[in-house]
Amino acid sequence: MPALEERIKSLVIKLHEIDALKFGDYKMKVGINSPVYFDLRVIVSHPAVMRMLAELMWDFTKSDVECQHICGVPYTALPIASIISVTANIPMLIRRKETKDYGTRKLIEGKFNKGDKCIIIEDVVTSGSSILETYRDLCNEGLDVTETIVVVDREQGGLHNLAKYGVKMRSLCTLSKIMDVLCEAGRVDSSTVQRVKDYLASSQVNLKNYIDVGVKTEVSSNRRLTMNFVQRAAEAKSPLSSRLLHLMSKKRTNLCLSADETTVKEILNLATTLGPYICMLKIHSDIIEDFSPEFTEKLVDISNNNDFLIMEDRKFADIGHIASMQYSRGYHRISSWADLVTVHPIPGDGILDGLKSAILDIPNKPIRGCFLVVEMSSKGNLCSPEYIKGALKLVSAHEDFVSGIVCQSSTTVTLPGLIQLTPGVQLVAGGDKLGQQYNSPEHVMLSLGADVAVVGRGITKAKDPTQAAVEYRDRLWAAYEKRII
Numbered sequence: 001m002p003a004l005e006e007r008i009k010s011l012v013i014k015l016h017e018i019d020a021l022k023f024g025d026y027k028m029k030v031g032i033n034s035p036v037y038f039d040l041r042v043i044v045s046h047p048a049v050m051r052m053l054a055e056l057m058w059d060f061t062k063s064d065v066e067c068q069h070i071c072g073v074p075y076t077a078l079p080i081a082s083i084i085s086v087t088a089n090i091p092m093l094i095r096r097k098e099t100k101d102y103g104t105r106k107l108i109e110g111k112f113n114k115g116d117k118c119i120i121i122e123d124v125v126t127s128g129s130s131i132l133e134t135y136r137d138l139c140n141e142g143l144d145v146t147e148t149i150v151v152v153d154r155e156q157g158g159l160h161n162l163a164k165y166g167v168k169m170r171s172l173c174t175l176s177k178i179m180d181v182l183c184e185a186g187r188v189d190s191s192t193v194q195r196v197k198d199y200l201a202s203s204q205v206n207l208k209n210y211i212d213v214g215v216k217t218e219v220s221s222n223r224r225l226t227m228n229f230v231q232r233a234a235e236a237k238s239p240l241s242s243r244l245l246h247l248m249s250k251k252r253t254n255l256c257l258s259a260d261e262t263t264v265k266e267i268l269n270l271a272t273t274l275g276p277y278i279c280m281l282k283i284h285s286d287i288i289e290d291f292s293p294e295f296t297e298k299l300v301d302i303s304n305n306n307d308f309l310i311m312e313d314r315k316f317a318d319i320g321h322i323a324s325m326q327y328s329r330g331y332h333r334i335s336s337w338a339d340l341v342t343v344h345p346i347p348g349d350g351i352l353d354g355l356k357s358a359i360l361d362i363p364n365k366p367i368r369g370c371f372l373v374v375e376m377s378s379k380g381n382l383c384s385p386e387y388i389k390g391a392l393k394l395v396s397a398h399e400d401f402v403s404g405i406v407c408q409s410s411t412t413v414t415l416p417g418l419i420q421l422t423p424g425v426q427l428v429a430g431g432d433k434l435g436q437q438y439n440s441p442e443h444v445m446l447s448l449g450a451d452v453a454v455v456g457r458g459i460t461k462a463k464d465p466t467q468a469a470v471e472y473r474d475r476l477w478a479a480y481e482k483r484i485i
C-alpha cells in the first residue's frame with residue numbers, strides 16, 4: 001500500500017473531484033465569508049471515497065491511540081466513524097444533537113462504563129465549537145475523551161481553541177496542505193491559493209463563548225452562570241431571592257427536597273432528618289391527607305431551626321381574583337406559612353397582582369416570593385419558545401415578588417438576581433412511567449444552568465434517604481463550584 005502521504009494526496013484530489021471541496025464565496029456558520037467550502041456530506045453518495053477516507057483515518061490514528069469507543073460528531077462524521085468502528089472492531093457511541101422532547105433524554109447512545117476511553121471523529125474543524133459540544137456531553141457522562149481526529153483542519157483557530165480546553169486534536173490534512181496538493185496537481189490556480197492564504201490570515205475564530213468549568217460547558221455570555229450566589233444576591237430585586245442566595249452560600253447547598261408525601265408524619269420526619277442538607281423543602285399541600293394548621297406551624301419551626309425555605313408547589317394558574325384567595329384563604333392558607341409558591345404565567349400579569357395583593361392582608365407582612373413555571377420537565381410539555389419568551393416578560397413589573405424561574409435551559413434566565421429552579425433530577429438520566437424526565441446533578445448544573453435542583457423520589461424513595469441527600473447535595477454543590485469563576 002502506498003505511504004500515508006501519497007494516500008492523503010489521492011484523497012484530496014478525489015474530494016475535489018466529487019465536489020466535497022469547492023472554491024467560491026461561501027457564508028460560514030461562524031459568520032465569516034470563505035473562498036473555500038468543504039461539504040463532506042456528499043461522500044455518502046460515493047462509497048468508494050467513503051471507504052478510502054475511513055481506512056485512511058484509521059491507519060493515521062491507530063498507531064498512537066488507546067480507546068474503547070469511537071464517537072462521530074453529528075452528522076457528517078457519523079458514517080466515517082461507523083466504518084472505522086466496523087473496520088477496527090471498536091464499539092461506537094452516538095451523541096444526540098437534540099436534547100429535548102424525546103423519551104429518556106439520553107444524550108449518548110451506546111453501551112459504556114464511566115472512565116472508558118473514547119476518541120472523537122470529526123470531518124472539518126473551524127472554530128472547534130462542535131467538537132467542544134460533543135466533548136462536553138461525553139465528559140458529562142463520565143467518559144475519558146483522549147483525543148479528536150479530524151479529516152481537515154481549516155487552520156482558523158480550532159486547534160488552539162481546543163487546546164485551551166485540554167482537548168487534543170490531530171488532523172489528516174490542513175487547508176494549506178490541501179491547497180498545495182491541488183495546486184501541484186494543476187487543479188487550482190495560484191490566485192485561488194493566494195485568496196485562501198489571505199483569508200486564513202484574516203479569519204481566525206476565537207471562541208469567547210466557552211469557559212473552562214472543569215467538565216466543559218457552553219455558558220455563552222450569561223453572567224448568571226459564572227457569578228457566585230453572594231455576588232448575585234447583590235443584584236436581586238426580590239428580598240426572598242436575596243435571602244435564598246445567601247442561605248445557599250452559607251449552608252453550601254443548592255438542593256431542594258421535594259417531599260411529595262401524603263401524610264404529615266412522613267413530611268415532618270423528612271424535614272427533621274434532611275433539613276441540615278437542603279436549602280429548600282417543597283411540598284404539595286393538596287396531596288396531604290391529614291393536613292392541618294398545626295402541621296404548618298411545626299414545619300415552619302423545623303425550617304427555622306435548620307435554615308431552609310418552604311415552598312408550596314401550588315402552581316397557581318387562575319385569574320388574579322381567584323389566585324389571591326387560593327393563596328390566602330381556604331383550608332390551606334398558604335400565604336401564612338409558605339415562603340415561596342410556584343405560579344403558572346398562563347393567565348398573564350393579573351395572577352401576580354392577585355397573589356401580591358393577598359400578602360398585604362397577612363399580619364406582620366412576611367417576606368414572600370414566587371417562582372414562575374415557564375418550562376416543565378415532563379415529556380411533550382407545551383411550553384414553546386414563544387410561551388417562555390412571553391412568560392419572562394411578566395418578570396420586570398414584579399421583580400420584587402418573582403424570585404426565580406422554573407425551567408430546563410441555561411439560556412432562559414439571564415438576570416443574575418433571578419434563581420433558576422430545575423426539577424427532574426436523579427443520579428442517572430431516565431424517566432418515570434408518567435412522562436417525568438430526569439437528568440444527572442452535573443447535567444442540570446453545568447448544561448441546563450440550574451441554580452437550585454429539585455430532587456423528589458431520588459431521595460425519598462432511596463434505601464437510605466439521608467445518604468442520598470448527602471450525595472445529591474455534594475454533587476450539586478461541586479458542579480456549582482466548577483461553574484463559577
Ligand code: S5P
Nearest residue numbers: 258375376377423424436454455456457
Ligand atoms: O416542570 C416541573 C416542575 C415541577 S415544580 N417538573 C416537576 O417535576 N416539578 C415538581 O418537582 C413535581 O411537581 C414534583 O413535586 C417534583 C419532582 O419530583 P421527582 O420525584 O420526579 O423528583
